[in-house]
Amino acid sequence: MQIEHRPEDYPEIACDLLAYPVFEEETGDASLEFLNKTTRGALNAVLSSGEFKPELYSTCKIFKPAGLKARNLLLLGAGKKAQFEPSRLREIAGTALRSARQSAAKTLAFLCRGNHPAGLASRVAVEGALYANYEADIYKTRDKEQRDVATFLLLFERKMAQAEVKDGMRRGIILGDATNFARTLANEPSNILTPSQFAARALEMAERTGLYAKVMEREEMEKLGMNTLLAVSRGSDEPPKLIILQTHKDQAKKRAPLYALVGKGVTFDSGGISIKPSEKMEEMKGDMAGGAAVLGAMVALAQLRPRHPVIGLIPAVENLPSGKATKPGDVVKSYHGKTVEIINTDAEGRLILADAIAYARTMGATNIIDVATLTGACVIALGHVNAGMMGTDQKTIDRLRSNCRITGEGLWQLPLDEAYRKAIRSEIADVKNVGDRTAGAITAGKFLQEFVEDTPWVHLDIAGMDLDNDGHPYCCKGATGFGVRTLVNLLES
Ligand code: BES
Ligand code: ZN
Ligand code: ZN
Numbered sequence: 001m002q003i004e005h006r007p008e009d010y011p012e013i014a015c016d017l018l019a020y021p022v023f024e025e026e027t028g029d030a031s032l033e034f035l036n037k038t039t040r041g042a043l044n045a046v047l048s049s050g051e052f053k054p055e056l057y058s059t060c061k062i063f064k065p066a067g068l069k070a071r072n073l074l075l076l077g078a079g080k081k082a083q084f085e086p087s088r089l090r091e092i093a094g095t096a097l098r099s100a101r102q103s104a105a106k107t108l109a110f111l112c113r114g115n116h117p118a119g120l121a122s123r124v125a126v127e128g129a130l131y132a133n134y135e136a137d138i139y140k141t142r143d144k145e146q147r148d149v150a151t152f153l154l155l156f157e158r159k160m161a162q163a164e165v166k167d168g169m170r171r172g173i174i175l176g177d178a179t180n181f182a183r184t185l186a187n188e189p190s191n192i193l194t195p196s197q198f199a200a201r202a203l204e205m206a207e208r209t210g211l212y213a214k215v216m217e218r219e220e221m222e223k224l225g226m227n228t229l230l231a232v233s234r235g236s237d238e239p240p241k242l243i244i245l246q247t248h249k250d251q252a253k254k255r256a257p258l259y260a261l262v263g264k265g266v267t268f269d270s271g272g273i274s275i276k277p278s279e280k281m282e283e284m285k286g287d288m289a290g291g292a293a294v295l296g297a298m299v300a301l302a303q304l305r306p307r308h309p310v311i312g313l314i315p316a317v318e319n320l321p322s323g324k325a326t327k328p329g330d331v332v333k334s335y336h337g338k339t340v341e342i343i344n345t346d347a348e349g350r351l352i353l354a355d356a357i358a359y360a361r362t363m364g365a366t367n368i369i370d371v372a373t374l375t376g377a378c379v380i381a382l383g384h385v386n387a388g389m390m391g392t393d394q395k396t397i398d399r400l401r402s403n404c405r406i407t408g409e410g411l412w413q414l415p416l417d418e419a420y421r422k423a424i425r426s427e428i429a430d431v432k433n434v435g436d437r438t439a440g441a442i443t444a445g446k447f448l449q450e451f452v453e454d455t456p457w458v459h460l461d462i463a464g465m466d467l468d469n470d471g472h473p474y475c476c477k478g479a480t481g482f483g484v485r486t487l488v489n490l491l492e493s
Contacts, residue, residue, distance in 0.1 A: 001133050002151045003126055003173060005165050006109070010155050011038050011068050016105035018070035019096035021078040021113045022054040031113070031157060038067035046075065054078060056088065057473045059099050070109065074099055084114045087408030090124040094132035094474025101133070101147040109153040118160040119168035120406070125154060126172025127179070127485070128474060134180045136187050136478040174303045175488060179481035181205065182296030186289040186466060186479035190268035195233075195316035198267060198288065199241040202295050202314070211302035212249055216242035221355075227332040228340055229355040232348040233317035235272055235325025242356065243291070245298045245312035247305075257308055259491055260365035261298065262356045263483075264349045264372035265291030265316035272345030273321045274328060286479060287349070289466035290371035291316060293483030300488045310491055313360055315352040319345070331429050335359060336451050339429040347434045349374045350444050354451040361455055367393060368457040369490075370448065371483045377440025379464035386410035387465045387482065390445045393456035400458065400490060407485040411460065420446045460486070 006013055010020070026032055027047070036043040042062050046052040052060035056079030065073040076092050078084060093110055100108040110129070112121045129152045135145050154169065185193060185201065193201075199215045206213035218239050221230055226242075233240035243265070266287040270276060276284070291314035298312040326332075330342045336358035340351065349372050360368055378388040389397060389411045400411055423435025423443045431450050435443035445459050465482040468475065 001130065001149055003129070003154070003169060004151070005122070005154045005169060007159065010109065010111050013109045013153060013155060014069040015107040015109040015153060016071050017074050017100045017103065017107070018068060018072070018109045018111070019074040019076050019099070020111050021076045021092055023078045023081040023084070024054045026054065026081065039073065040066040042066065042073070043075070057092070057095050059095065061103070072103070072105070078113070081114070085405040086116055086120055086124045087405060089114055089116060089121060090128035090131075090408055091474045093125040093128035097129045097132035097149055097152070098474055100149050101145070104147055106149060107151040107153065108149050109155055111155045111157065113157060117164070118156070119164040122154060122165045122168030123172040123175070124406070126152070126169050127176040130173065130176025131179060132474050134183060134476065136183070136476050171304065174300050175485060178296040178300035178488070179484045181299060182292040182481035182484050183479040185292040185295070186286045186481070188285070190285045190318065193267055193288070194238045195241045195265070195267055195318060196239065198265060198291070198314070198316045199243050202243045202245065205295070205299050206245065206302070209299050209302045211298055212246040214244050216244060224335055225333060226335045226355040226359070228334040228351040229315050229317065231326040231330065231332045231342060232266070232272070232319050232351050235320040235322040236318035238318045240315070240317045242359070243295070243314040243316060245295070246309065247298065247301050248309035257366045258364055259308070259310045259367045259369065260360035260363065261294045261310065261312045261487055262353060262360055262368060262370040263291035263294030263312070263314045264288065264353060264374065265314040266349060266352070267316060267318050269319045269346070269348065270321060272319050272348060273325050274344045274346040275321055276346060283467060286466050287373050288316065289373050289479060290462060290483065293371050293462070293481065293487065296481060296484040297487035297491070300484065301491060304488070304492045306492050311360065311363060311365065313356045315356040317352055319348045334451065338431060338450060341426040341429040341432040343432050344434045347444070350433060350447045353448055357448065357451045361453070365455060367396065368452055368455050369396070369460065369487065370457075371460045371462055371487070373463040373466050374461045375441045375444045375463055378461040381414070381441055382412055382464065384464050384470070386412035388412065388414050388441045388461035389458065390414045390416050390442065391458035392416070392449070392452070393458050396456065396458050396490070400486060403486065403489045407489050409465070409482055409486045411486070414442055414445070416442065416445055416449065
């Protein structure tokens with residue numbers, strides 16, 4: 001998709017569809033009056049007839065409006081002006097684009113309204129447009145949606161500083177593309193996206209974007225004693241891979257802070273010997289969404305060149321049952337040195353993260369953020385609205401929380417009291433990998449905490465957020481790329 005800023009007034013823009021956001025209770029506004037006058041009363045006609053109510057995401061198309069060079073006009077409900085966060089601007093830009101796709105429009109012009117600074121507005125509008133122009137139907141050989149919008153024109157009501165708009169658009173393109181890249185990975189079926197293929201795509205993308213990448217093989221893991229990671233992959237014929245990414249070549253050990261992003265990369269989670277019920281098991285092809293988010297964020301950061309170096313670690317494995325698989329009750333010694341009693345082989349994410357987190361510490365990480373589709377318990381607690389957030393780095397947690405209004409990715413903090421530790425005490429080893437049925441998202445966090453020691457750390461449990469099965473007006477169903485914008489927003493400055 002071609003993305004451009006056009007400084008002309010919107011009536012002068014020739015395009016297939018011009019999208020114009022309208023706020024609730026905005027009647028009497030000078031901008032609307034101008035639009036109404038220009039279109040010879042078309043706006044007021046649909047408002048007073050009730051054909052268009054400016055509720056969030058609502059749309060109303062006016063064909064061949066008078067006074068505009070645009071072929072058609074799309075009125076876009078933008079909700080209440082006071083609630084018009086940057087995340088809403090992103091969503092309605094996406095809604096406009098989906099609407100353009102539906103009517104096979106090739107050139108969409110979007111008028112950016114609201115009071116956001118030009119750079120931020122340009123960025124989120126472009127992110128929303130790219131997110132919306134994505135389709136997940138790559139394996140269809142017929143009835144494919146071939147309705148990509150070819151040109152997206154960004155317009156403003158007033159003259160905006162060119163440099164700010166340009167820079168915002170550049171960031172929006174980087175973030176939008178990185179998010180869609182993460183979505184593509186998570187949408188891939190597990191027969192295509194094996195751990196090896198995940199690593200291959202990481203290397204290929206790194207090459208293209210100037211990210212430094214290497215892959216650790218099984219042999220090396222065995223030498224280093226990464227036995228909680230290896231325990232998960234034992235049942236599979238697919239070899240495990242540890243994908244190691246760096247934004248800077250020499251992430252100099254002295255240049256603090258050094259953030260490490262660690263993403264769960266289980267390319268398929270059958271549960272292993274503690275096998276899952278078959279209903280919805282296919283969704284477990286997306287159990288590498290945390291890893292995809294880390295890779296997407298690293299790809300974006302490589303292009304945005306943050307001042308401080310960032311490392312990304314993605315342990316990639318497949319969790320299957322077989323004659324070689326790890327069994328409930330097995331004990332292994334982690335890379336960190338602590339021994340783990342594996343009570344449930346379906347609690348595998350925390351096992352691979354334990355070794356990757358410990359490895360991040362040996363690489364000199366001063367701050368760790370892990371992202372994982374870790375527990376069904378988190379979905380029960382927070383649904384599909386917020387990811388669970390917990391950890392020991394309260395400063396970063398607070399920053400992440402306040403960034404939500406920009407990123408649109410919901411995060412809600414859960415507690416990590418010492419009293420929850422009791423649930424994962426083992427009789428025969430240092431720790432066991434599951435607690436009882438209570439506070440499952442938190443006890444998973446407590447397990448990870450065993451391996452971060454005193455390094456400031458945040459854990460994001462994105463189970464429930466990685467997939468959008470309900471459908472929204474601004475995107476197709478499937479993987480969301482959740483976490484890419486959150487991580488990049490935090491680390492780009
Ligand atoms: N990948 C799952 C968690 C999950 C569940 C993600 C639903 C997305 C949607 C994870 O590996 C898992 O199986 N967790 C178990 C932990 C339990 C055995 C303590 C769970 O949540 O049931
Ligand atoms: Zn599992
Ligand atoms: Zn899992």
